[in-house]
Amino acid sequence: MGRMDVPPDAISPQQFHDSEGVDDWRVLYWGAHAFFRTSSYAEASRFVAAITAIDEVVRHEPDIDLRHEGVAVKLISRDVRDLSTRDVDVARIISTVARDHGLVADASVLQVVQTAVASPPSAEVTPFWTAVLGYVRPNDTHLVDPLRRGSSVFLQPEGRVGPQRGRMHVDVCVPHDQVHARIEAALAAGGRIADDSAAPEWWTLADAENHGVDVTTWWGRESTRLEEERPVR
Template sequence: MDAAPDPITPKQFHDADGTDDWRVLYWGAHAFFRTGSYAAGARFVAAITALDEVVRHEPDIDLRHEGVAVKLISRDIRNLSTRDLDVARRISAVAREHGLAADVAALQVVQTAVASPESADVTPFWQAVLGYVRPNDTHLVDPLRRSSSVFLQPTDAVRPNRGRMHVDVCVPYDLVQARIEAALAAGGRLVDDSEAPDWWTLADAENHKVDVTAWIGRGSVRLEEERPV
């Protein structure tokens, strides 16, 4: 059995050579390669899965007509690692061989946060109605990692006038300001930037909240608690 790889931070991943195609968002490093057709995407997937390193790493790969999305995380340590760097570089090299370009603007991860006191356990309801699995005390996730996760947020972590539900949107670090400006231009308002650059809280005209975040400054893809993969 291979030894466990060394964990790295999101910033270390981005500072490394050969990672320009990739962005660290929630729970891993993500890339999207435009292919132009399903057939071209299928050929690309076949080529990257022919690499022994990729097969052993078992990344999540999503094939669509528009292109191929890939997510990397070292599942044995539930974090980014030096192994992810190597696999990311190899996948990018295959993309270049196929004449494919990465589109970082297509990348984002969305989750819904539901706040509830510990005395009112809403978790079984959300798990049943969504058909999700519960990998830890704070999250529910799609067992195939396709749809948005649900963050079960303790009420003592909810600020005054915050609301009991909100949406979290994680986007690439170099696009977060453009996303915020677009939301403000579309009628939103900035509610709180005291946690920036970790996240900014925005609201629509009806006061529904959204946290917009970029992950590059975080020490881990897991933060303090264990995150789903």
């Protein structure tokens, strides 16, 4: 039996980042992400062709996005619905191929954006959002693009919305080593920190009209899954 046939052991974001050979990768919402810069579609295509020719990569079914600027890859173990030791193995393989092709990873462009909509338990709004977005429902609180392209939607229980928060806000998940640069850029652009009591898991920022944005990282999380109970925010 090959290693890819053996059920993998789930691991935490911290365990993933503590592994050797994954410096190109960052844990964000829904998995481990990397972006490899390329100079053309042709160069990007050759890289994708090379990694998809490797059995371990193909059988793991990573999400791959090819653009002129580069190739984005996301890894998650769907059989455990979280990160696993297999993601570490596949990340190492992909990074090795990238180096062989002379490609460099750029963590500064990595992010996952999510829209949070507050809703009381009595309001049955899920069918509306599912229909209007063309999304699917993987769990009780989240709606996602079935092809995993667009931002996810979090139907946040109303009782978990903190005081002086709007009924809708945006979550922006960025690499842990990029979060302070992102916050500083937002502050320089006219924003303010509305609440940093949950840092470094997330900081709540607001614009001049008091629209909220939670800038988040994987710090403090035991999983990339988002259906766990979380504090009022």
